[in-house]
Amino acid sequence: MSAGGNRNTTATRRLKQVYLRIRREPVPYISAEPLPSNILEWHFVVRGPEKTPYEGGYYHGKLLFPQEFPFKPPSIYMITPNGRFACNARLCLSISDFHPDTWNPAWSVSTILTALLSFMVENIPTLGSVETSDFTKRQLSAQSLAYNLKDGVFCELFPGVVEEIEAKQRTRKDFGVPPHNGQPKPNVRGALVNLCVVAGLVFCVYTVRFGLHLIGQD
Known part of the structure; x- marks a missing residue:
């Protein structure tokens, strides 16, 4: 050998x-x-x-x-x-x-x-x-x-x-915890809440402007 x-x-x-x-x-x-x-x-x-x-x-x-x-x-x-x-x-x-x-x-x-x-x-x-x-x-x-x-x-x-x-x-x-892939998970709920808040503010602004417009016409 x-x-x-x-x-x-x-x-x-x-x-x-x-x-x-x-x-x-x-x-x-x-x-x-x-x-x-x-x-x-x-x-x-x-x-x-x-x-x-x-x-x-x-x-x-x-x-x-x-x-x-x-x-x-x-x-x-x-x-x-x-x-x-x-x-x-x-x-x-x-x-x-x-x-x-x-x-x-x-x-x-x-x-x-x-x-x-x-x-x-x-x-x-x-x-x-x-x-x-x-x-x-x-x-x-x-x-x-x-x-x-x-x-x-x-x-x-x-x-x-x-x-x-x-x-x-x-x-x-x-337990609803997805595997961590190193990327932040989008906060969908938070985004919807923020969108609703912004929409509410826009609605208030336009309501006030409409009211002021009516007052101005009077």
């Missing part, structure tokens, strides 16, 4: 072990699944932690492991718009392939995802990060629900998360 084949076998064996471990001990706020057709490509979902601008959001991303894993680190990408990281761009983190010199082969997928979440809720800039306000992040958090449901890979790998999102959307609908 070639050296490349040995590395690939080592990576595959290690990632299978990691997958069994992560199923037994899930990472807080995170779900992770490898592609059924390629164990070197993992997808994950970060649930926005409470008391952060990401609360209520679902953020889809992926890890691309090299054949030399665990001796070389993975590439890390975020897919869902989030206001913290650029979408579909390699992230420059100490746990990613941007910094192989800081990589520790003992680190697992759980370590990588925990570190990513920690970095996400901080405001430290790096290559692949973006600067947006907390208000924008909250808007994107609300929009992330519908956004992820349009992603076929997301729906295939995370049916349980899809059910969570659909349940949230039903709750919003039941």
Whole structure:
């Protein structure tokens, strides 16, 4: 067997072990699944932690492991718009392939995802990060629900998360709260009230003018 084949076998064996471990001990706020057709490509979902601008959001991303894993680190990408990281761009983190010199082969997928979440809720800039306000992040958090449901890979790998999102959307609908799309909802009732007030003022003005006209004729 070639050296490349040995590395690939080592990576595959290690990632299978990691997958069994992560199923037994899930990472807080995170779900992770490898592609059924390629164990070197993992997808994950970060649930926005409470008391952060990401609360209520679902953020889809992926890890691309090299054949030399665990001796070389993975590439890390975020897919869902989030206001913290650029979408579909390699992230420059100490746990990613941007910094192989800081990589520790003992680190697992759980370590990588925990570190990513920690970095996400901080405001430290790096290559692949973006600067947006907390208000924008909250808007994107609300929009992330519908956004992820349009992603076929997301729906295939995370049916349980899809059910969570659909349940949230039903709750919003039941309580008359539409999904937040970042645009202010037109205040139809207020507009009608204002229109009635203006019409009433116009009517009063014309009534007074008509009365003054009659008085002038007398």
